[in-house]
Amino acid sequence: MLEFLNKHIPDMTSEWINKTYTSGNGVYAQPKDSEAYDQLRHMNKQFILALNNCIFGKETSLQEWSTSIASDRTRTATPLYDIIVNFSIFRSIYYSYIEKFIEGNSKEVSGNEVINWVRIISRKFDDTNS
Amino acid sequence: MLEFLNKHIPDMTSEWINKTYTSGNGVYAQPKDSEAYDQLRHMNKQFILALNNCIFGKETSLQEWSTSIASDRTRTATPLYDIIVNFSIFRSIYYSYIEKFIEGNSKEVSGNEVINWVRIISRKFDDTNS
Numbered sequence: 579m580l581e582f583l584n585k586h587i588p589d590m591t592s593e594w595i596n597k598t599y600t601s602g603n604g605v606y607a608q609p610k611d612s613e614a615y616d617q618l619r620h621m622n623k624q625f626i627l628a629l630n631n632c633i634f635g636k637e638t639s640l641q642e643w644s645t646s647i648a649s650d651r652t653r654t655a656t657p658l659y660d661i662i663v664n665f666s667i668f669r670s671i672y673y674s675y676i677e678k679f680i681e682g683n684s685k686e687v688s689g690n691e692v693i694n695w696v697r698i699i700s701r702k703f704d705d706t707n708s
Numbered sequence: 709m710l711e712f713l714n715k716h717i718p719d720m721t722s723e724w725i726n727k728t729y730t731s732g733n734g735v736y737a738q739p740k741d742s743e744a745y746d747q748l749r750h751m752n753k754q755f756i757l758a759l760n761n762c763i764f765g766k767e768t769s770l771q772e773w774s775t776s777i778a779s780d781r782t783r784t785a786t787p788l789y790d791i792i793v794n795f796s797i798f799r800s801i802y803y804s805y806i807e808k809f810i811e812g813n814s815k816e817v818s819g820n821e822v823i824n825w826v827r828i829i830s831r832k833f834d835d836t837n838s
Binding site for chain 1: 788789792796797799800803804806807810811816817818819820821822823824826827830831833834
């Protein structure tokens with residue numbers, strides 16, 4: 579699973595970049611070929627990598643990542659609402675890749691495993707949002 | 709599962725009410741024995757009931773619920789951020805009951821089923837938030 583999710587980081591990032599929401603101000607309102615978006619792509623990839631590791635119990639703190647997001651949000655005057663919506667969009671993409679993994683896996687994945695992953699993911703997202 | 713989740717609606721609501729976050733303004737800042745909180749309890753129960761039905765494909769729209777939340781938020785001047793945080797807190801409680809169901813169930817629940825539930829829940833929460 580870790581291998582599967584790591585392999586698909588570029589796909590997840592592309593999907594997310596294609597779907598980002600903007601209310602008109604801040605970093606998400608920039609053109610998608612701007613330096614601002616290159617930075618978003620980079621940070622999203624770092625985030626997924628850290629998240630993937632979290633699920634597998636290698637305690638990777640998202641604290642550093644979280645702090646850099648917060649300062650970037652302030653610098654670019656991005657509304658908090660936009661950030662939260664884009665987090666939700668990304669979370670939905672992330673779950674879709676977990677679903678792909680489960681469907682493509684020859685070994686049956688148990689419901690117990692999945693709800694454990696989901697609770698970790700959910701907690702990590704909430705920590706990062708606040 | 710529907711039966712299990714419906715049975716635990718009062719527990720989920722109590723847990724959530726005990727954990728609500730407030731930045732100091734709006735409905736969540738009211739005393740927990742106030743009429744405002746009675747209303748929150750009532751709305752949360754309605755929401756869980758609708759959400760439980762959604763997971764089982766009986767197409768229950770959360771639209772009506774969502775509209776009443778929006779107008780209540782305006783009336784009580786509750787910050788959007790507080791609402792979103794309290795949604796996250798509730799989502800985490802909801803997942804914990806799904807976990808309880810899976811653990812207490814004699815019939816094995818598959819990973820496929822669980823990720824399907826999670827994707828529906830996630831979508832419903834996002835629809836309601838926006």
